[in-house]
Amino acid sequence: MSAPTIETSYREAVREAIRDAIKRDPRVFLMGEDVGRYGGCYAVSKGLYDEFGPERIRDTPLSESGFTGAGIGAAMGGMRPIVEIMTVNFSLLALDQIVNNAATIRHMSGGQFSVPLVIRMATGAGRQLAAQHSHSLEGWYAHIPGIKVVAPATLEDARGMLWTALEDPDPVVIFEHVMLYNRTGPLAADAGPVAIAAAAVRRAGTDVTMITYGGSLYKTLEAAERLGDDGVAAEVIDLRSLRPLDDATVMTSVAKTHRAVIVDEGWRSGSLAAELSARIMEQAFWALDAPVGRVCSAEVPIPYPKHLEDAALPQVPVIVAAARATLGL
Amino acid sequence: MSAPTIETSYREAVREAIRDAIKRDPRVFLMGEDVGRYGGCYAVSKGLYDEFGPERIRDTPLSESGFTGAGIGAAMGGMRPIVEIMTVNFSLLALDQIVNNAATIRHMSGGQFSVPLVIRMATGAGRQLAAQHSHSLEGWYAHIPGIKVVAPATLEDARGMLWTALEDPDPVVIFEHVMLYNRTGPLAADAGPVAIAAAAVRRAGTDVTMITYGGSLYKTLEAAERLGDDGVAAEVIDLRSLRPLDDATVMTSVAKTHRAVIVDEGWRSGSLAAELSARIMEQAFWALDAPVGRVCSAEVPIPYPKHLEDAALPQVPVIVAAARATLGL
Amino acid sequence: MSDAGTYVGDTKLHLNRDHALHLLREMLRIRRFEERCAELYTEEKIRGFLHLCIGEEAIAVGTMQCLTPDDAVLATYREHGHALARGLPMTTLMAEMYGKREGCSRGRGGSMHLFDAATRFYGGNAIVGGLLPLAIGLALADKMQGRARVTACFFGEGAAAEGEFHESLNLAALWQLPVLFVCENNLYAMGTALERSESETHIFHKAQSYRIESEAVDGMDVLAIEVAARRAVAAVRAGEGPRFLECLTYRFRAHSMFDAQLYRDKAEVEVWKQKCPVLRLGHWLEETGMLDRAERARIEAEIEGELEAAEAFAEGGTWEPVEDLARDVYTEQPA
């Protein structure tokens, strides 16, 4: 980018996106547990309460189902709510509202009512928070017809996806990986909304396609670098949108590399990685020179100790090995 | 079977299994909405309340999270509860208890406490119950480490899986497809517990492997018959256990047929069928002569009218076509 | 009939003959519509689940008198009465029961999912308790946008056991939202009697524990309901926060078409049938001379005509083409 840039963090980029949205549209408000006076459990909304007040930065009681459903209702009532569920771990308590109401109402009502709602939540492991606070369930949400799911992994996307999601007439769920909030880097001073439908090739390569999203992007890019040191040119695709999936970008790359590895922090069985593998099977089977590989989390409740948590999650050496395996190395 | 048989229904087989379990073990009891005086929303427990009384056939209030969690606690307290969640549609309200407690407690407590709980629920579409009452979320449950998931499709399994599940020291979820309850047929008079880990080959064949489970088994068998009429010998595998999956039976068959189609009533993206396709990719890629096919539900909230519901669900002609496609026919 | 004493304030106005006959007609429309639906179910014109509110008509009819077109309404899967009382045409309603494209939900929802933007009828929700958070949100939107609108939601006493009931009442009271909660306490949740599902069987006491002004009303007395609803709606509209009405009623028919009713004895049902809100208002109108045989016959004939027209409309309706299956899963957006 030639435009002037500022040094910022993922957390600040999300905050800026929220501030921008609230200023742009009087119908937008943020609602969730401790988004206001506390400043957000990951400090994302810090300062916004003082700037916009309790109506538009609305603290809620511990009632995930209640306030998520209220967000759906408010969206039907003409508002543009941003519901923050602190983390995906607690979103299970709101899943009935999301699956049975947000995702169905437009179709079930014959197109009469739509739900222009955005739900943000933190996801993922890595902070030693143990079994009940380390889930990665993006794949579950990507299974639900009627909602859209995105996973911003870069500063640009953290800054730009929210407004685009708010302009979408249907419910959009945004997953923010907990390990990304502290990431810093340069961002165009005039950074704004970005399209959310297409995947992005974050690193070009010809030997193997590495497909990932969210918190796993940087591990995958690091693995790609290491592969490069060994003369393996890996192409890295950041899915960005988990529902719908951008098959074209994936298949174009696989047609070129003939090999693919999917990196996904979700538990392996029934992961989003499985869906990608199945789609490559269906759409690019004849182009494959090796079976598509998956690097996912071990199928265990994530343990507290660092060494066990690390062992449970996708790590660079394993990703490198999986990529090399597709090349018979 | 040479043993004398009785004519019975899937519903009666499940009821008999519950009755048998309650008689065998004083720690066993059935708990759920309307399991008692009403006789069960699908009449499964009809008569059991009069036979065993309110303690062991326990009606609960409409509190899915509350009584499912109570089942987890009662299991830790030495009982062997059978929690009936009327349908998978309502189980979303209990998912926090299942994912964050039932599935984690043993591992998280370092093996000190286990949860010998059985949860039964009806699943699937086909009765024109529309968008909120027609989910097939077996694939979601099969994603959760710490629980086991089974889907009895036959009278033998409906009769035999419950006791085996109750003897399992860990939580087991049993899915009963709503379209199976009225199925009748012969069952060995002395039918009893069956093993739940292994998949079953319901029809032997050499040309293509058709993998399915639960309510889709009979559609798949019918499709296999039609294929047979055209000289295509399809092998039909009933997974029976959805977690863990019996890879060996699947791969053995694929190694023989070199082709596979998975039939799964779940929505296509992120379905259990995707996991099976990915596993075949990983374990049998070199044996494949064609990409593995999937026949799943359309990614829409299931509509009420018969013609649209039929169009949304896997049907025999589509299954036949998918199998033929793997043969280039 | 409720003793005249209860007819106070502005409700007197509504006790002129026209209004009284209107109430009777509205209840009869619901009664006849559902009786016919039961027949059409056995004829397999209507499929899926069918939940009839026969015996409970007074609640929907009495309450709807107090709402304006701007207000919002949400109900459960037992909502034919609410839809009719709210003003959905019987034609599109019947077409929906058939699953025809001309139905109020394009045929996609059927009996449990009646929707209508024109009357702000937000369904038709088949998850017990699931509509309550939606009502909170609709009311929150009104409050935030400074609109003096009321969101009325109807639910059974069974919903009071669900966590969503608790979370929603707290939010409504905490944020002082313009919600009218109407609990239709018909003593049973499917086959589970209230005393077997709640430690506190007065649902309105539960609402009071959130500091919501609440009262119990005779759910078989349409006038008593209108009086209570008018008072409650006025307070809600005036910005005094949520109100809660517990209407004591009874379901004359089975829970759905698959219910053997093993859980209650016929005698109990008969006792309640004596309290039928339609009979009750009818008798009272005859006693007070507001209604005579001829008038009654005229009303019934009128309703039969409406019903026949609705059925003809449904029969003449079309099936949504299979190609449109995925339409409106997402909003079609200009490319």
Added chain:
Amino acid sequence: MSDAGTYVGDTKLHLNRDHALHLLREMLRIRRFEERCAELYTEEKIRGFLHLCIGEEAIAVGTMQCLTPDDAVLATYREHGHALARGLPMTTLMAEMYGKREGCSRGRGGSMHLFDAATRFYGGNAIVGGLLPLAIGLALADKMQGRARVTACFFGEGAAAEGEFHESLNLAALWQLPVLFVCENNLYAMGTALERSESETHIFHKAQSYRIESEAVDGMDVLAIEVAARRAVAAVRAGEGPRFLECLTYRFRAHSMFDAQLYRDKAEVEVWKQKCPVLRLGHWLEETGMLDRAERARIEAEIEGELEAAEAFAEGGTWEPVEDLARDVYTEQPA
């Protein structure tokens, strides 16, 4: 100090010097353990989330005096105090904080997931409200098996907004289960003040709406808590159904180690620190001549010793081998 009037019945017995000193010692053990944990967190020996109950020690200590080894205990992620008061050895507890294999949960759980079969300590639950249904089930098992055991569960006032709170209280009251509910009302749920999360701020009034006998207690007065808990536990054990105690208390420290405490002012914190339950009992013991400098020093030295031993135990502990990662996801079954 609580006026002598409240010391009635068998609670007198417990006011001998030994018992009073025992209460002080127990509270001090918790206080010192957590103060040390805070230091160890900055030293990065302890990671993840760390929630301290400093200021709230009286609740766990007062209540645990009334339980027997057969009873069951459940708590939240703020449960170090409950674990210590329940009798978990400080050694295995500290090892768990480190994530060592010798920890009470084999190191898998850490601060938020302390488990111990020997003392029937069922965790350590990090989902707000999530432990309540488990308590219902444990009590149901006891009732069905005719065991006169009590299940005590501890949770914050924030949990009262969750649907699971509502469903659980109803089940306990409906089925008359032997559950002791102890709500630790420290006025804040993270940064959300109670009056911003509940329309009814008296949590015990909520419990009453389920017909559960409930009372509010001074959570900074260990003796008042023991008196109330003894009364409640006796009733629960006698089969009189559940009881509910709301203990009014305050968290002296931040919610967790990541909390800037923007939501409350220092003055408020200072006011509450004056009510410190440890100081309070200490002063009272000195006034009544039950405790002198020497004795106090002895107790503190004893605790320092225990703490040092615990830390040494944790330091000397081992890391679970990575090969055991998947162990106990499922029970190993004899092939």
